[in-house]
Amino acid sequence: MSKLHLVIGNKNYSSWSLRPWMALTMAGVPFRETVIPLDTPDTERLIAEHSPAGRVPVLSHGRNVIWESLAIMEYLAELFPEKNFWPKTAAARAVARSVSNEMHAGFGALRNACPMNLRRPRKAVAMNDGVRKDVKRIEHIWRDCRARFGKGGKFLFGKFCIADAMYAPVVTRFDTYDIRIAEDTRAYMDAVMASAAFQSWHEAAMKETWLVPSDEVD
Numbered sequence: 001m002s003k004l005h006l007v008i009g010n011k012n013y014s015s016w017s018l019r020p021w022m023a024l025t026m027a028g029v030p031f032r033e034t035v036i037p038l039d040t041p042d043t044e045r046l047i048a049e050h051s052p053a054g055r056v057p058v059l060s061h062g063r064n065v066i067w068e069s070l071a072i073m074e075y076l077a078e079l080f081p082e083k084n085f086w087p088k089t090a091a092a093r094a095v096a097r098s099v100s101n102e103m104h105a106g107f108g109a110l111r112n113a114c115p116m117n118l119r120r121p122r123k124a125v126a127m128n129d130g131v132r133k134d135v136k137r138i139e140h141i142w143r144d145c146r147a148r149f150g151k152g153g154k155f156l157f158g159k160f161c162i163a164d165a166m167y168a169p170v171v172t173r174f175d176t177y178d179i180r181i182a183e184d185t186r187a188y189m190d191a192v193m194a195s196a197a198f199q200s201w202h203e204a205a206m207k208e209t210w211l212v213p214s215d216e217v218d
């Protein structure tokens with residue numbers, strides 16, 4: 001089988017890149033990675049060498065090139081059915097896909113106000129109504145998934161799946177921006193952040209020196 005090659009952005013800032021990277025790493029699927037620093041004079045040219053959409057993440061696998069974080073993870077789920085990238089039951093899978101798509105398409109207020117920035121010292125920011133609404137909805141999603149499907153483990157559907165990967169950058173935002181959340185939300189965040197995969201990504205992010213000024217929020 002051809003080898004998987006995942007092209008990603010800076011680990012400190014690239015929230016979309018974190019998603020398929022976490023999914024692959026948590027599943028123990030070997031892959032090669034290339035990091036392209038965002039917001040440099042060379043970024044556009046370097047990404048264009050890999051991605052027809054001009055964005056990261058992008059996965060190549062032999063002649064197949066797959067972009068868009070969720071499409072990449074759908075591809076992985078098809079490639080490795082034994083890894084259960086999605087939950088096993090149709091009911092859980094349907095909800096996992098719903099909340100993953102909701103993440104992919106939404107929560108713009110939170111994403112704009114609180115860009116992923118793992119090196120930022122933990123500090124609260126002023127939250128507008130849009131951010132508060134996003135946080136409330138996300139807490140509801142996590143609580144509901146955990147209650148209905150999470151019995152077999154610490155993650156949204158028990159075992160780590162694509163839905164957890166989709167929300168991993170939100171976990172970091174809630175932490176970095178010291179957002180007031182409930183105890184069960186914190187427990188879920190701790191489970192994601194304690195994973196060896198997240199720790200390894202975080203460690204690499206701490207060593208990066210590239211700066212993306214637009215993602216630096218006081």
Ligand SMILES: N[C@@H](CCC(=O)N[C@@H](CS)C(=O)NCC(=O)O)C(=O)O
Nearest residue numbers: 009014015016055056057068069070
């Ligand atoms: N919808 C895309 C979003 C990808 C995206 O916006 N990636 C950002 C980095 S996190 C990017 O490539 N930025 C490059 C640029 O703006 O030059 C996905 O899910 O993969």
